[in-house]
Amino acid sequence: MQISLGFFTHTPNIDLINENTNLLQINIPSTWNFFFMRTKQMYLCMQDGIHLATKIRNRLLSNIAKLSINNNQIHINDLFFIIDNYSKIDHNLVKSDVVPHDRQNFSSCSKITSDDVLNLLKEMNAKGTYVYLYLLKLIIITYTKADTDIFVRLYYGWILTFSYRMWW
Numbered sequence: 001m002q003i004s005l006g007f008f009t010h011t012p013n014i015d016l017i018n019e020n021t022n023l024l025q026i027n028i029p030s031t032w033n034f035f036f037m038r039t040k041q042m043y044l045c046m047q048d049g050i051h052l053a054t055k056i057r058n059r060l061l062s063n064i065a066k067l068s069i070n071n072n073q074i075h076i077n078d079l080f081f082i083i084d085n086y087s088k089i090d091h092n093l094v095k096s097d098v099v100p101h102d103r104q105n106f107s108s109c110s111k112i113t114s115d116d117v118l119n120l121l122k123e124m125n126a127k128g129t130y131v132y133l134y135l136l137k138l139i140i141i142t143y144t145k146a147d148t149d150i151f152v153r154l155y156y157g158w159i160l161t162f163s164y165r166m167w168w
Contacts, residue, residue: 022042023040023041023042024040024041024042024043024044025039025040026038026039026040026041027039048143049139049140049142049143049144050104050106050144051104052139052143053106053109053136053139053140053143053144054103054104054105054106054109056135056136056139057108057109057112057136058103060074060076060132061076061099061103067128067132068128069127069128069131069132069167070127070128072126072127072128072131073128073129074128074129074131074132075126075128075129076098076099078121078124078126078129079093079098079112079117079129080095080098081124082117082120082121082124083095083098086120090116090120091114091116091117091120092111092114092116093111093112093117096108097111097112098112106144109136109140110140112133112136113133113134113136113137113140117133118130118133118134118137121133135160135163135164138156138159138160139160141156142156142157142160143157
């Protein structure tokens with residue numbers, strides 16, 4: 001995908017653009033310095049919602065990344081605190097949901113963003129982790145739930161776009 005889209009890579013032996021006449025022409029404004037795409041493409045692609053959700057969850061698992069929102073720390077220890085100090089009936093979490101062996105385990109994304117977990121985070125005053133997991137919940141609702149109404153998808157999709165752009 002990286003090679004075919006020309007996303008920060010190329011190969012000397014493969015030229016997918018110059019020898020192809022069936023290309024999409026995309027007019028990207030020159031002021032969009034944040035948009036990394038060639039003006040000619042063979043096709044467009046994007047990540048599916050499940051991979052997007054697990055990627056965001058995996059960032060929370062990172063030992064290297066230090067996440068915060070407005071001086072509020074985002075940390076996996078808040079979830080461990082819930083597991084250790086609240087009844088499983090209150091949150092339905094186990095440690096393998098918080099640190100899954102399979103980094104593509106989507107069900108753990110759903111469990112750590114449940115309303116019960118979010119309510120406990122709010123009660124604990126873990127604002128950063130609450131906001132991060134709430135945004136992850138919106139990703140799940142917007143991009144993976146089949147029964148989500150199109151207007152709800154658009155609404156939450158724009159909330160996500162605005163929030164992540166503002167956070168960046």
